[in-house]
Amino acid sequence: MRCDLCTGAYRYKSIDHVYRRNGELVVVEGVPALVCDRCGDTLLSGETTSYIQELLKREAKDAAPLYKFPLDKREDPFIQALLEDDMEDTSRG
Numbered sequence: 001m002r003c004d005l006c007t008g009a010y011r012y013k014s015i016d017h018v019y020r021r022n023g024e025l026v027v028v029e030g031v032p033a034l035v036c037d038r039c040g041d042t043l044l045s046g047e048t049t050s051y052i053q054e055l056l057k058r059e060a061k062d063a064a065p066l067y068k069f070p071l072d073k074r075e076d077p078f079i080q081a082l083l084e085d086d087m088e089d090t091s092r093g
């Protein structure tokens with residue numbers, strides 16, 4: 001899958017996603033995402049986004065609010081589907 005912004009290619013990465021909640025920075029570690037290898041544009045699936053919203057309703061365990069995205073949630077069908085599209089693209093071209 002190509003980036004709309006710069007035509008770079010999206011690659012799977014687990015990222016540290018930073019949010020602002022009530023003016024306070026909150027970090028979620030290990031979020032499954034597709035990141036453009038050129039401009040760094042980041043895509044998250046709807047499922048991942050709603051999972052993070054649920055996660056943020058809970059109390060963070062560290063002094064600095066830090067959440068870890070669980071490993072077993074990183075098999076993201078949205079990302080798998082996009083990566084499969086990518087493979088089809090390369091076999092064609």
Ligand SMILES: [Zn+2]
Nearest residue numbers: 003006036039
């Ligand atoms: Zn890009």
